[in-house]
Amino acid sequence: MGTPMMELENLTKQYPHKNASGKNTYKTAVDKLTFSVGKGEAFGLLGPNGAGKTTTIRMLTLLMEPTSGTIRYDGQDARAHAQDIKRLIGVVPQHVNFDQDLTVGENMELHARLHHMGRREREARIHELLHYVELEDVKNDGVRRLSGGMKRRLLIMRALIHHPRVLFLDEPTVALDPQVRRRIWELIRTMKEQGVTVFLTTHYIEEAEALCDRVAMLSQGHLVDLDSPAHFKEKTGLPTLEDVFLKLTGKKVSS
Amino acid sequence: MSSFSGALFDIWTVFWRDWVVLKRRMTKFILSRMVAPMLYLVAFGWGLGRSIQVDSGTYLDFLVPGILALNSMNISFNSITPVHAERIYHKSLEEYIIAPIWPPAFVIGKVLAAVLRGLISSAIIFVLALAFGAHFFLTPAFLLVLVLNCAIFAEIGFLAAMKINTYEEMGQVNTYILLPMSFLCGTFFSTHALPDLVRYVIELLPLTHTSYLLRGIGAGQDVAMSSALVLAAYAVVCFLWGCHAFSRLRK
Numbered sequence: 056m057g058t059p060m061m062e063l064e065n066l067t068k069q070y071p072h073k074n075a076s077g078k079n080t081y082k083t084a085v086d087k088l089t090f091s092v093g094k095g096e097a098f099g100l101l102g103p104n105g106a107g108k109t110t111t112i113r114m115l116t117l118l119m120e121p122t123s124g125t126i127r128y129d130g131q132d133a134r135a136h137a138q139d140i141k142r143l144i145g146v147v148p149q150h151v152n153f154d155q156d157l158t159v160g161e162n163m164e165l166h167a168r169l170h171h172m173g174r175r176e177r178e179a180r181i182h183e184l185l186h187y188v189e190l191e192d193v194k195n196d197g198v199r200r201l202s203g204g205m206k207r208r209l210l211i212m213r214a215l216i217h218h219p220r221v222l223f224l225d226e227p228t229v230a231l232d233p234q235v236r237r238r239i240w241e242l243i244r245t246m247k248e249q250g251v252t253v254f255l256t257t258h259y260i261e262e263a264e265a266l267c268d269r270v271a272m273l274s275q276g277h278l279v280d281l282d283s284p285a286h287f288k289e290k291t292g293l294p295t296l297e298d299v300f301l302k303l304t305g306k307k308v309s310s
Numbered sequence: 311m312s313s314f315s316g317a318l319f320d321i322w323t324v325f326w327r328d329w330v331v332l333k334r335r336m337t338k339f340i341l342s343r344m345v346a347p348m349l350y351l352v353a354f355g356w357g358l359g360r361s362i363q364v365d366s367g368t369y370l371d372f373l374v375p376g377i378l379a380l381n382s383m384n385i386s387f388n389s390i391t392p393v394h395a396e397r398i399y400h401k402s403l404e405e406y407i408i409a410p411i412w413p414p415a416f417v418i419g420k421v422l423a424a425v426l427r428g429l430i431s432s433a434i435i436f437v438l439a440l441a442f443g444a445h446f447f448l449t450p451a452f453l454l455v456l457v458l459n460c461a462i463f464a465e466i467g468f469l470a471a472m473k474i475n476t477y478e479e480m481g482q483v484n485t486y487i488l489l490p491m492s493f494l495c496g497t498f499f500s501t502h503a504l505p506d507l508v509r510y511v512i513e514l515l516p517l518t519h520t521s522y523l524l525r526g527i528g529a530g531q532d533v534a535m536s537s538a539l540v541l542a543a544y545a546v547v548c549f550l551w552g553c554h555a556f557s558r559l560r561k
Contacts, residue, residue: 116408120560141410152401156331156392168323169409171316 066124099267108256145219170217204235324419375524376497428460446528465548472555496521
């Protein structure tokens with residue numbers, strides 16, 4: 056794994072919840088997650104819907120406070136150094152969360168401004184990134200006009216504007232056709248080659264196998280096991296990660 | 311970038327976003343903001359106003375400060391409520407939460423943008439009121455009261471956007487809070503016409519003090535400083551509450 060970029064210790068999230076008899080109680084979405092992600096590693100969080108993947112990524116990206124537990128980035132406590140850590144990370148959310156009243160270019164510019172980039176730097180970077188994903192022609196179009204694949208590519212480029220050292224992707228290829236999915240995979244691989252630590256959640260087995268150095272399997276908020284895709288298959292003697300997940304949790308990832 | 315200049319840059323960034331959107335829609339914004347005040351001026355100023363006696367001047371002179379107060383309230387409040395959709399439906403608010411910005415900068419930037427809209431709308435009413443033959447003094451104090459009123463109701467709109475979870479409930483704030491205030495807070499008639507108990511409650515509300523101050527300053531009369539202090543207190547408390555509500559989103 057190498058030097059840790061990110062360390063989670065007993066990370067827990069509980070939500071207020073009404074039980075079947077209508078009594079106020081708490082539901083545990085993520086339960087005492089403990090693991091580390093190395094610098095430059097591509098790390099996957101694999102699990103079915105409701106496993107706690109998005110809650111985990113929301114805590115790691117400081118969008119949500121954990122109920123308990125700690126997160127450290129490069130040895131720094133995330134709570135105590137929140138502003139520094141926000142400069143380190145780029146986030147590609149599961150839902151398309153562009154500002155619907157702005158154009159493609161303005162959405163990119165807003166993100167660059169929020170990361171305190173100067174005019175020349177942001178203009179050059181926006182040009183470079185839009186050129187890279189062939190979206191320069193739609194720079195002055197409203198984001199509503201983009202296709203699903205274009206929106207996904209743009210979400211990734213927006214997250215990269217400020218040169219993050221850790222890139223979070225929450226279900227980056229959900230509901231995309233295979234061709235667009237491959238294109239996104241290429242982008243993610245390129246980021247990894249450039250030394251960016253990649254943390255992604257997915258419920259697509261082939262995505263985890265294709266992109267991740269290591270995979271954490273999550274079920275009902277618990278960490279079931281963590282290893283490289285090859286080791287998982289080797290130690291269980293099963294041919295696919297789907298079979299491994301089924302054996303470890305009794306459930307299908309796609310369920 | 312120092313923390314101070316960083317905070318200013320953050321405020322400018324948040325304001326810049328709203329300015330970009332407003333510039334694109336400026337003509338529509340101005341035209342749409344002319345309709346309600348025009349109707350008020352025609353119906354209550356020209357129509358009903360001819361048969362209403364007030365202590366000094368014409369009813370139109372009495373009415374214009376009230377229309378300015380209620381209109382700046384409505385515009386400022388409604389200018390900031392799209393933040394609700396950004397939080398609940400588009401989730402675009404998350405961009406600001408994960409960005410390394412000074413959190414109060416978001417509240418200040420949004421409030422300033424709403425104040426700007428409130429002031430543009432007020433300028434339209436000034437012009438219309440003069441065209442209708444109204445007389446009033448436009449002084450720095452008059453403008454300051456308008457700015458305070460816009461800021462207070464932008465902050466209240468921001469709070470509603472942070473706390474309320476459905477479109478329907480956002481609409482109810484207009485129905486149950488803004489609409490009654492529009493008519494009862496000294497805008498169309500003096501609060502002295504109200505029963506004592508109702509008047510006591512009405513005088514706790516900021517719009518009543520805005521109407522009172524705008525009318526007094528506009529007529530060139532002395533006004534009570536206590537009303538200005540009430541508005542300042544509302545502005546400070548609502549701002550702090552808004553900042554707290556924004557920081558609570560991560561909970």
